[in-house]
Amino acid sequence: MSKSTHEIEVEIRNPEGLHMRPAMQFVDLANSFDSDISVSHQDVSVDAKSIMQMTMLAATCGTRLKITATGADAGQAIQALQDLVENKFSDDPEAAVSEKEG
Amino acid sequence: MKLVDIICFDAIVAQLNSNKRDEVIAELVQSLVGHKKMEGVDAKNMVRAVVKRENEASTGIGKGVAVPHVKHKSITEPVAVIGCSQEGIDFASLDKQPVYSVFLLLSPASNPDKHLQAMETIFKNLQKDDFRRFLRQAQTAEAIIEAVKDADEDDNG
Numbered sequence: 001m002s003k004s005t006h007e008i009e010v011e012i013r014n015p016e017g018l019h020m021r022p023a024m025q026f027v028d029l030a031n032s033f034d035s036d037i038s039v040s041h042q043d044v045s046v047d048a049k050s051i052m053q054m055t056m057l058a059a060t061c062g063t064r065l066k067i068t069a070t071g072a073d074a075g076q077a078i079q080a081l082q083d084l085v086e087n088k089f090s091d092d093p094e095a096a097v098s099e100k101e102g
Numbered sequence: 103m104k105l106v107d108i109i110c111f112d113a114i115v116a117q118l119n120s121n122k123r124d125e126v127i128a129e130l131v132q133s134l135v136g137h138k139k140m141e142g143v144d145a146k147n148m149v150r151a152v153v154k155r156e157n158e159a160s161t162g163i164g165k166g167v168a169v170p171h172v173k174h175k176s177i178t179e180p181v182a183v184i185g186c187s188q189e190g191i192d193f194a195s196l197d198k199q200p201v202y203s204v205f206l207l208l209s210p211a212s213n214p215d216k217h218l219q220a221m222e223t224i225f226k227n228l229q230k231d232d233f234r235r236f237l238r239q240a241q242t243a244e245a246i247i248e249a250v251k252d253a254d255e256d257d258n259g
Contacts, residue, residue, distance in 0.1 A: 016214040020171070020221065021159050051163050051196070052229050058222035060215045 018059035022089035035071025162195030171207035180220035
């Protein structure tokens with residue numbers, strides 16, 4: 001199988017940001033692929049397969065992240081992770097209770 | 103944000119009494135009572151909220167550490183405390199190993215960004231092998247405080 005690198009930029013849209021539970025979903029999904037996957041925000045780049053590292057990103061709502069995958073299934077990995085972020089991780093209902101209106 | 107900005111030194115529990123998750127959470131919340139960031143906080147209520155969150159998904163992220171936390175409306179500024187256990191606590195961790203160092207974090211419900219910053223600060227430091235090792239070896243609050251200050255220093259360099 002041939003290795004390839006895929007990259008995409010996504011925006012965190014859930015109001016609570018990439019807090020621990022969505023980060024865990026992201027890490028779980030990343031771990032289901034063989035490719036090496038990293039996520040970067042400004043000058044910080046972390047391993048998408050490590051919950052400790054992902055939590056370090058402190059990605060608030062509106063943060064743009066770059067996801068890079070390298071490996072045989074890089075294309076699928078990027079697609080799946082993009083879907084997860086764009087569906088706002090189907091974040092917990094509590095998160096919908098935001099006091100910031102407008 | 104630095105660890106010293108969020109961790110309440112006076113509340114550090116160097117040797118936790120219990121080795122049961124919920125009791126440890128209660129010990130740490132109780133230890134924070136009296137801190138100015140805890141004004142108007144009902145301790146029992148807070149323990150329930152943290153346990154409820156913990157039941158949804160374990161914050162035992164492996165390597166002997168757990169970061170139980172909750173965003174709560176009675177909190178205005180993030181406040182954290184460290185508790186250590188020589189015996190180890192069953193936190194239903196991702197790696198199924200016992201937890202020796204617990205960071206309890208209480209964050210304002212109205213400011214998710216502050217919560218993320220506090221989590222970033224804690225995780226950035228927990229990533230460091232040295233910091234985890236020092237915490238694990240620490241037997242007194244003084245030793246824990248020293249480890250925390252060193253970790254913060256480290257980030258300046």
